[in-house]
Amino acid sequence: EEEFVVTPWEVRGRVDYDKLLKHFGARRLTPDEVALLEKYAGEVHPLIKRGFFYAHRDFDTILKWHGEGKPWALYTGRGPSGPVHIGHMVPWILLKWFSDKFNLEVYFQMTDDEKFYDDPEMKLDEATGWAYENALDVIALGFTPDKLHLIVDTKDIEPLYPIAVRVAKKLTWNTVKATFGFTDSTNIGLIFYPSLQIAVAFLPTELRGQPTPVLIPCAIDQDPYFRLARDIADSLGYPKPATIYSKFIMALTGESKMSASNPDSAIYTTDDEKTVKRKIMNAFTGGRPTAEEQRKYGGNPDICPVFHYHMLFDPDDASVEKIRQDCKSGAMLCGECKLKLYEKISRFLKDHRERREKARGRVDEYRISAKL
Ligand code: SF4
Structure with missing residues (x-):
């Protein structure tokens, strides 16, 4: 059996989703947790019922928080490096469902900076252009401007930056190197970038002036970011973000994940x-x-x-x-x-x-x- 590799930038081999959870330290959704969701939402979305969204961190905690009438929000994002495929839409469909069922605001980060740092061929205005183009696909799900807050990193840095610098001070080179596999030739943009992805998790608390944890629906390969976010949340005085993780969308060619090059x-x-x-x-x-x-x-x-x-x-x-x-x-x-x-x-x-x-x-x- 071929070994598999999963990082935020790469998925290779046939993924063993249970092994991956054990490796990351996240948990499978239990029937009790799904029942609690059903109690509050009145139904369970097919993507959860069918096990495509299958794991989480503190999803149960945020549901209980909801049960106590406390505020929370949703957060996800997109690395804008090209057109959106229907696989990208899948977590966003669930995002819209949560937003509708629980009347939640959505913080959606377009990481044009990260795509620029990551791809040697990418021009910055090209990545920002894709952020605008991809935003159309998110808005098309039916969001109104009072519910969807888009953050284009190179355009909307102001509310994020003070949080990001406090996050960055908590993260050492050793930690990010071990978490993301950075090397001596990684550019320093990519090394700082996790602070920005983590900062959005704390933004709703800053904006509302009261503890407002976020739920992050995303694919399991994003776990390293939010593991770090959870590690430092306490020391910065923020509630820990919760996550709900999906498996990968199969490529039409049969591979575990779709590739932009094909x-x-x-x-x-x-x-x-x-x-x-x-x-x-x-x-x-x-x-x-x-x-x-x-x-x-x-x-x-x-x-x-x-x-x-x-x-x-x-x-x-x-x-x-x-x-x-x-x-x-x-x-x-x-x-x-x-x-x-x-x-x-x-x-x-x-x-x-x-x-x-x-x-x-x-x-x-x-x-x-x-x-x-
Ligand atoms: Fe079955 Fe063929 Fe349909 Fe795949 S395409 S589900 S193998 S009938």
Whole structure:
């Protein structure tokens, strides 16, 4: 069995999600915790019910905090280095759900600085441009400016910087080196950058002038940042951030995570219908080499990205279960299954594209600087 590697910048190999939790020290969501969520939200989002969001730090604590009527907020972010693919949208869909169910404000960080530091080819204005372009996809989920606060790092540093310098003073070179694997040739921008990602976790407390912990829905590879944030929160007088972690979105090519270097591994929100169809029809599957074998032995939905996307984008449990059964029994062949997925995704993208274009030109209204 090939060993896997997971850092905020790299995911390689077939990920063992339980081993990863043990390594990071986060916990699996328990049925009791999910039941508590259901009690407060009135339902459980399919992405949690189906185990895609599967682990956390202090999710139970923040729910109890909520139960005591105390304020909290949501925080997530995006490294703007190119167009958004539908996999990126998945945690944001959950973010919107939490915001609606619990009436929460969302702090959304666009880390154009980090993308500039990280990619030798990236120009700064290009990264900032992507931040604005990607913000359209976030706004398109239906956020209003009173609920969504965008932080473009190179534009909205003012509220963040005083927090970041206090965070930076608590973090030693030894700590960040060990946490992120920095080396002697890492540029000092990247070395300082974690202070900014951590600072947003404490921003709602500063702005409201009372303890306001955040819940951070994100992929499990972001854990190192928030582990550090939790370690230093107390000493800075802030509540510890809570997290809820997802697994990775499978690439259409079958790998554990999509890669920006292969545009066919992902469906971008800006892809046209023809491109979306071509990508889905060419996707890797868990099917058999011939139709005859598939009818006889069935396919394997567990390793199949097509099934994975049905699971992520179909809100109807019964419909997803039927696809699983029809795959395993051989009643459905991959061609038909892919067409069904294409219909679902193309419906989602059609609405999304319209809302996305409506948001164009309105990004600045959502920026936190416009509201301070
Ligand atoms: Fe994947 Fe669908 Fe083929 Fe099953 S039938 S292997 S879920 S594409």
